[in-house]
Amino acid sequence: QSMLTQSPSASGTPGQRVSISCSGSASNIGNNYVYWYHQQLPGTAPKLLIYKSSQRPSGVPDRFSGSKSGTSASLAISGLRSEDEADYYCAAWDDSLSAWVFGGGTKLTVL
Amino acid sequence: QVQLQQSGPGLVKPSQTLSLTCAVSGDSVSSKSAAWNWIRRSPSRGLEWLGRTYYRSKWFNDYAASVKSRITINPDTSKNQFSLQLKSVTPEDTAVYFCARSEQWLGDWGQGTLVTVSS
Numbered sequence A: 001q002s003m004l005t006q007s008p009s010a011s012g013t014p015g016q017r018v019s020i021s022c023s024g025s026a027s028n029i030g031n032n033y034v035y036w037y038h039q040q041l042p043g044t045a046p047k048l049l050i051y052k053s054s055q056r057p058s059g060v061p062d063r064f065s066g067s068k069s070g071t072s073a074s075l076a077i078s079g080l081r082s083e084d085e086a087d088y089y090c091a092a093w094d095d096s097l098s099a100w101v102f103g104g105g106t107k108l109t110v111l
Numbered sequence B: 001q002v003q004l005q006q007s008g009p010g011l012v013k014p015s016q017t018l019s020l021t022c023a024v025s026g027d028s029v030s031s032k033s034a035a036w037n038w039i040r041r042s043p044s045r046g047l048e049w050l051g052r053t054y055y056r057s058k059w060f061n062d063y064a065a066s067v068k069s070r071i072t073i074n075p076d077t078s079k080n081q082f083s084l085q086l087k088s089v090t091p092e093d094t095a096v097y098f099c100a101r102s103e104q105w106l107g108d109w110g111q112g113t114l115v116t117v118s119s
Helices: none
Strands: A008-010 A018-023 A035-039 A047-050 A064-069 A072-077 A087-094 A098-101 A106-110 B003-007 B018-025 B036-040 B046-055 B060-062 B071-078 B081-086 B095-102 B106-109 B114-119
Touching: A018 A047, A018 A087, A018 A106, A035 B003, A047 A064, A047 B060, A047 B071, A064 A098, A087 B046, A098 B046, B018 B036, B018 B095, B018 B114, B036 B071, B046 B071, B046 B095, B081 B095
Parallel strands: A008 A106
Antiparallel strands: A018 A072, A035 A047, A035 A087, A064 A072, A087 A098, A087 A106, B003 B018, B018 B081, B036 B046, B036 B095, B046 B060, B071 B081, B095 B106, B095 B114
């Protein structure tokens, strides 16, 4: 059972805006930054999309944005494209566990 | 540019020990600002952080509660690499295993190794 809670699936049509949520607790999201990764093929390394809750690494399109409020966070993707179809994971450091914790992942389908 | 190159067997028998190595280039495993992690992904458990090793004037380890009794992560400063050993594996340990470097976040990842636990 994942420490962070994500909806297992999300979908949208090209051009739409979709949002993926991530819920945690005071010891992880409530007290630390949230990071978002996507993984387009199961055997490939996850790619960082958002760091420090709302910052984009260079090379990540500004269609991707992150936010955090209290013990929840969200990733928004605007102008949805077929290549955005992937699994999306949130992550945060958990102070009580002294461990990185992940969400269970959200499979995004572009219809 | 930090690069992580994983190596190790892709098939392990039940009850045996899974062993993987992650060779580091572009940084030192003895860095006082980085940590060196192992993470796995399986269909049933998604992404799961397993543990890390890091140097802050001495070596420290943190391990996930789910594997704490079975896991060891060791640095090898002579080869600038770190390793994962997971004892007494079962088919539940079948997963793609990744090594990763973290400072403030898990930023640089290895290529992944599919490890299947089967007789």
